[in-house]
Amino acid sequence: MLTDGALRMLVLLHFHTLGFSPLQLAWLFVLYEVAGIVTNLTAGWLAARFGLALTLHLGLGLQVAALVALTRLDPGWAIGTSVVFVMLVQGASGVAKDLAKTASKSAVKLLVPEGGLFTWVAVLTGSKNAIKGLGFFLGAGLLALVGFEPSLWIMAAGLGAILVAVLAFLPRDLTVRNKGAKFREVFSSDPRINWLSLARMFLFGARDVWFVVALPIWLSATLTETAGEGTAFFITGGFMALWVIGYGAVQGATPRLLRSGSTGKARGAAVLLMVVAGALALVHGAMPAAAWPVLIGLMIFGTVFAVNSSLHSFLILHFAGAKRVTMDVGFYYMANACGRLLGTVLSGLCYQAGGLTLSLVVSAAMVGASALALARIPGPVPA
Numbered sequence: 001m002l003t004d005g006a007l008r009m010l011v012l013l014h015f016h017t018l019g020f021s022p023l024q025l026a027w028l029f030v031l032y033e034v035a036g037i038v039t040n041l042t043a044g045w046l047a048a049r050f051g052l053a054l055t056l057h058l059g060l061g062l063q064v065a066a067l068v069a070l071t072r073l074d075p076g077w078a079i080g081t082s083v084v085f086v087m088l089v090q091g092a093s094g095v096a097k098d099l100a101k102t103a104s105k106s107a108v109k110l111l112v113p114e115g116g117l118f119t120w121v122a123v124l125t126g127s128k129n130a131i132k133g134l135g136f137f138l139g140a141g142l143l144a145l146v147g148f149e150p151s152l153w154i155m156a157a158g159l160g161a162i163l164v165a166v167l168a169f170l171p172r173d174l175t176v177r178n179k180g181a182k183f184r185e186v187f188s189s190d191p192r193i194n195w196l197s198l199a200r201m202f203l204f205g206a207r208d209v210w211f212v213v214a215l216p217i218w219l220s221a222t223l224t225e226t227a228g229e230g231t232a233f234f235i236t237g238g239f240m241a242l243w244v245i246g247y248g249a250v251q252g253a254t255p256r257l258l259r260s261g262s263t264g265k266a267r268g269a270a271v272l273l274m275v276v277a278g279a280l281a282l283v284h285g286a287m288p289a290a291a292w293p294v295l296i297g298l299m300i301f302g303t304v305f306a307v308n309s310s311l312h313s314f315l316i317l318h319f320a321g322a323k324r325v326t327m328d329v330g331f332y333y334m335a336n337a338c339g340r341l342l343g344t345v346l347s348g349l350c351y352q353a354g355g356l357t358l359s360l361v362v363s364a365a366m367v368g369a370s371a372l373a374l375a376r377i378p379g380p381v382p383a
Contacts, residue, residue: 001128003063003155004097005135005244006142007070009237011086012216013140014148020079026213026348027083031091033344036337039095040330043102047330052103053170059099060163066092067156071149098333101128106329108317118314119255125313126252126306133244140237192319193328195377196263197335200312202370203270204336206277207305208343209366210359214351215298216240222291239295243302250306257307261314263377269308270371274364276301281360288357 011028020028047055070089073082105124112120142151216236223232258265280297287293320328343366350359 001097001100001132002135002138003067003159004093005132005241006139006151006155007067007090007093007135009136009139009216009240010143010148010151011070011090012213013143013220013233013236015082015086016217016220021348022213022217022351023348024079024083025217026344028086029090029212029344030341031087032094033337033341035091035094036098036340037334039098040102040332040334040337043099043330045327045330046099047103047106052107055099055103056170057163057167059096059101059103060159060166061096062092062099063096064156064160064163066090066096067152067159071152071156073148094337098337102330102333104128105313105317105333106325117317118261121313121317122254122310123252125310126248126250126254128248129251130245130248133241133246133248135241136244137237137241140233140241144233190319190328192377193316193332195373196312196315196319197332199266199270199370199373200316200332201335201339201342202366202373203305203308203312204339205343205346206273206339206363206366206370208340209346209350209363210298210356211240211347212340212344213347214356214359217351218356219291243298246299247302247306247309250303251310251313254307254310258311261311261318263315263374266308266311266315267371267374269304269311270367270374273301273304273308274368274371276304277360277364277367281357281364284360285357288355294356 008029012025015025015028043055046058066089069092070086073085077085105121108117108120108124139151142154146154219239220232220236223235255261276297280294280301283293283297284290316329316332317325320332346362347359350362354361
């Protein structure tokens with residue numbers, strides 16, 4: 001997760017300095033999100049048939065390969081060639097991340113007693129996102145200090161060492177559940193999982209529509225005018241890292257804040273999030289040159305978003321059947337990847353068409369759709 005966050009910031013800021021437009025920058029991440037859709041479906045099936053350990057090994061190894069491949073990028077290539085090459089490498093990175101994530105999160109259902117599920121899901125999810133947030137700062141910092149290619153080699157070496165440790169110490173027989181699992185079984189027939197997955201899609205689309213392209217480009221452009229390019233990189237990466245780290249910390253604290261999880265609480269958090277995004281769009285539209293109101297508002301957005309996301313993460317494992325947990329989790333995170341893909345494309349389009357204000361308006365609409373999907377989940381509310 002550290003290299004996943006760092007690579008995203010490294011690529012975004014590096015190609016922004018090369019003159020890529022917001023829409024071109026969005027395209028760099030499209031295959032990453034498309035790969036996530038496919039991978040989350042197949043990762044659940046792979047883990048069910050061959051075990052979580054092998055799935056995790058594949059994810060880590062592929063991320064090392066993606067980092068090394070990106071060092072071969074030639075600055076003399078045409079823009080179209082560079083975009084296609086980086087899209088392919090980012091696609092491989094997306095596959096790597098989702099293989100590792102599906103394996104790790106599925107293991108929680110199998111290793112943790114049911115009574116502790118809410119707490120441990122929140123701890124794992126929160127720490128994962130906090131580390132990814134630190135990766136944003138790492139990527140921006142490495143780009144400013146050592147440049148693009150050395151940064152990639154440093155990250156590949158570090159992740160390679162982690163892979164060696166995992167190969168040495170992770171149990172090899174971790175959860176081989178069903179060697180006869182069919183790929184068609186990945187698609188869920190449980191309406192609770194289907195509606196929750198749709199809600200997740202809109203929730204993460206609502207975040208990425210401003211987070212992926214609009215915010216970092218707006219913030220770095222605003223800061224470059226007053227502080228210079230290098231300082232702008234540090235501050236932009238620092239804020240995005242702080243946002244994700246804070247988001248992860250709130251996720252980890254959600255069980256202590258709410259004490260129990262339910263679809264009703266998730267729906268209430270989604271409605272509140274819609275209000276925050278709408279208010280923030282109005283503030284930025286009225287004061288487009290003011291940075292601090294936007295940054296403070298986005299921290300509030302992140303707090304509510306973290307609570308909502310943590311509730312979603314608990315609900316999917318609560319609804320998932322023990323015998324098909326990897327496939328239910330894979331299907332759910334496929335929907336998550338669909339939302340990220342939708343948000344990524346809209347982030348470039350909205351920023352190019354109407355700036356950060358339009359991105360925030362679309363965010364409010366998408367999180368409202370998430371609340372409507374949660375309202376359709378049938379059956380009793382879980383404790």
